[in-house]
Amino acid sequence: MRFKRILTATAALVPLITLATACEDPDRAAPRPAGPAAAGAAPAPAAPGGTDRAPASLAEVQAYLQKFTSCERLGTDPNDSRLPATDDTKDGDWAVTGRGVCTDVKRHGEILIYLVSDMKTFQQAYYDHTMKEIGEGNGEFGIFSRTIVGKGFVAVPAKTGTAVDLVASDLRVLTCNPGFSVPAGYKKEKPLVDHCGLTDFVSSKDGEGSRNLEVPHDPSTEGAEKPGQPATGSLGLASAGSLAELKKLVSPHTVDCTSMAVTDEHVESIDYQPVVGREGPRAWGVRERAVCGQLGGAQRAHDLNWLDTVSDMKTLQSRAKAAQLADLADDGRLRATASKLLVGTDVAVESNNKDVRFGLYQLQFLYLNCETGFTAPAGYRLERAQVEGCVLTNFER
Structure with missing residues (x-):
C-alpha cells in the first residue's frame, strides 16, 4: 500500500479516529481502575480555562488535558513523526481547523488533538463514516471508540488508559455504532446528532478499559465470559404500555x-x-x-x-x-x-x-x-x- 503524510489541518480524520485501535500496545497498557472512571470524580470545567467557550489554540487544549493525564511535547508541525500517515485524504468534511499531537508519557502513547469549529458537523461526519464502515462489512467499527469530545475540540488517545483518565472529567467518548451499549453505572448522554451517544464508559478489546460491573458472559453457552453480555437477565429492553x-x-x-x-x-x-x-x-x-x-x-x-x-x-x-x-x-x-x-x-x-x-x-x-x-x-x-x-x-x- 502506498502511504503519504497528511499535510493540511483539514485532512480527513478517517485514519486518525481509528488510530487508537491500530496503535494499541497491550503489553504496556496501564492497569484499569477499580471502578467506573467517573465515580467520585469532581466535574471538570466544560472547556479549557474554566470557561464555557471553545479553546483558541492547541496549547490551550493541551493545558486542559494536563489536568487529567500527561500531555507533553505538543507538536503542530504536519511533519511531526508522531502523526500518522495515510493513503486516504479528503478535505473539508470534519470542520477541523487545526490539529496537533502530544505524548502521554505515563501511558506511553500519543494523543491526537483537533480544534473543531462546528462540533455538530464533526459528529455528523463521524456518524456518516461509522455507517459507511458498517455498510462495507466492518461491523465492529466504533465499538471500541476512543474519539473523545470536549467543547470545540476532540482528543483521540492511542492508549486505553489515557482514554479512561480523560473521561474522569467532563469529556466524553463519542460512539455511533448501534451495537455499542453502556453498562449500568456509567453515563449515557445525548450528542448533537441522532443515533450516537456520549459516555464515560471506555470499551476496549485489551481489557484495560472501564470496568463492566455487570460481570458479563455469553448467555448462549456456559463458557468463558464475553464483554457486553449480562450475567443473568437482560441489560435492559424497550417497553411501552400502549x-x-x-x-x-x-x-x-x-x-x-x-x-x-x-x-x-x-x-x-x-x-x-x-x-x-x-x-x-x-x-x-x-x-x-x-x-x-x-x-x-x-x-x-x-x-x-x-x-x-x-x-x-x-x-x-x-x-x-x-x-x-x-x-x-x-x-x-x-x-x-x-x-x-x-x-x-x-x-x-x-x-x-x-x-x-x-x-x-x-x-x-x-x-x-x-x-x-x-x-x-x-x-x-x-x-x-x-x-x-x-x-x-x-x-x-
Missing part, C-alpha cells in the same frame, strides 16, 4: 409514524413483508398492532414498519422462529423484503429497513436471531430469547 406510547418512543427520528393505521388486518406489500403472518396478531401473541408508512394506492407502498404491543412474548418469538427458519431453509439467507423482528419486554417492531433498525437498537430493542450456531462479536449485545435456539442481539451480519 401503541400510543410505543409510537412516541420510536418517533420521529427512528420510525416515521406520521401516517399510522391501527389494524388487525394483514398489511404487506411486494417490497415490505411483516414478520407476523396472515393468521392475525392474536394468534402471534400480539395485543395491538399498527402499521406506519405509506400503504400505497396511486403510488407504490413505501417505508412500511409495524408496531406491536405484545401480550405473549413467548408465542410471538416461537412463531417468528418458525417463520425465520423456513425463510432460511432455501439458501441460508433471509429475503431482502422480509422484515426482522426487534423486541422489547412487551413491545416489538418489524422492519426491513437497516437504518430504522440501527435507530431501534439505540432505543434498546434487540433482534430475534434464530440462525443455527449464531453468535455476536465482542462488544455487541447477546441475550437469551424466550425460545430455545434463538438469541436477542443488536448485531447483524
Whole structure:
C-alpha cells in the first residue's frame, strides 16, 4: 500500500479516529481502575480555562488535558513523526481547523488533538463514516471508540488508559455504532446528532478499559465470559404500555409514524413483508398492532414498519422462529423484503429497513436471531430469547 503524510489541518480524520485501535500496545497498557472512571470524580470545567467557550489554540487544549493525564511535547508541525500517515485524504468534511499531537508519557502513547469549529458537523461526519464502515462489512467499527469530545475540540488517545483518565472529567467518548451499549453505572448522554451517544464508559478489546460491573458472559453457552453480555437477565429492553406510547418512543427520528393505521388486518406489500403472518396478531401473541408508512394506492407502498404491543412474548418469538427458519431453509439467507423482528419486554417492531433498525437498537430493542450456531462479536449485545435456539442481539451480519 502506498502511504503519504497528511499535510493540511483539514485532512480527513478517517485514519486518525481509528488510530487508537491500530496503535494499541497491550503489553504496556496501564492497569484499569477499580471502578467506573467517573465515580467520585469532581466535574471538570466544560472547556479549557474554566470557561464555557471553545479553546483558541492547541496549547490551550493541551493545558486542559494536563489536568487529567500527561500531555507533553505538543507538536503542530504536519511533519511531526508522531502523526500518522495515510493513503486516504479528503478535505473539508470534519470542520477541523487545526490539529496537533502530544505524548502521554505515563501511558506511553500519543494523543491526537483537533480544534473543531462546528462540533455538530464533526459528529455528523463521524456518524456518516461509522455507517459507511458498517455498510462495507466492518461491523465492529466504533465499538471500541476512543474519539473523545470536549467543547470545540476532540482528543483521540492511542492508549486505553489515557482514554479512561480523560473521561474522569467532563469529556466524553463519542460512539455511533448501534451495537455499542453502556453498562449500568456509567453515563449515557445525548450528542448533537441522532443515533450516537456520549459516555464515560471506555470499551476496549485489551481489557484495560472501564470496568463492566455487570460481570458479563455469553448467555448462549456456559463458557468463558464475553464483554457486553449480562450475567443473568437482560441489560435492559424497550417497553411501552400502549401503541400510543410505543409510537412516541420510536418517533420521529427512528420510525416515521406520521401516517399510522391501527389494524388487525394483514398489511404487506411486494417490497415490505411483516414478520407476523396472515393468521392475525392474536394468534402471534400480539395485543395491538399498527402499521406506519405509506400503504400505497396511486403510488407504490413505501417505508412500511409495524408496531406491536405484545401480550405473549413467548408465542410471538416461537412463531417468528418458525417463520425465520423456513425463510432460511432455501439458501441460508433471509429475503431482502422480509422484515426482522426487534423486541422489547412487551413491545416489538418489524422492519426491513437497516437504518430504522440501527435507530431501534439505540432505543434498546434487540433482534430475534434464530440462525443455527449464531453468535455476536465482542462488544455487541447477546441475550437469551424466550425460545430455545434463538438469541436477542443488536448485531447483524
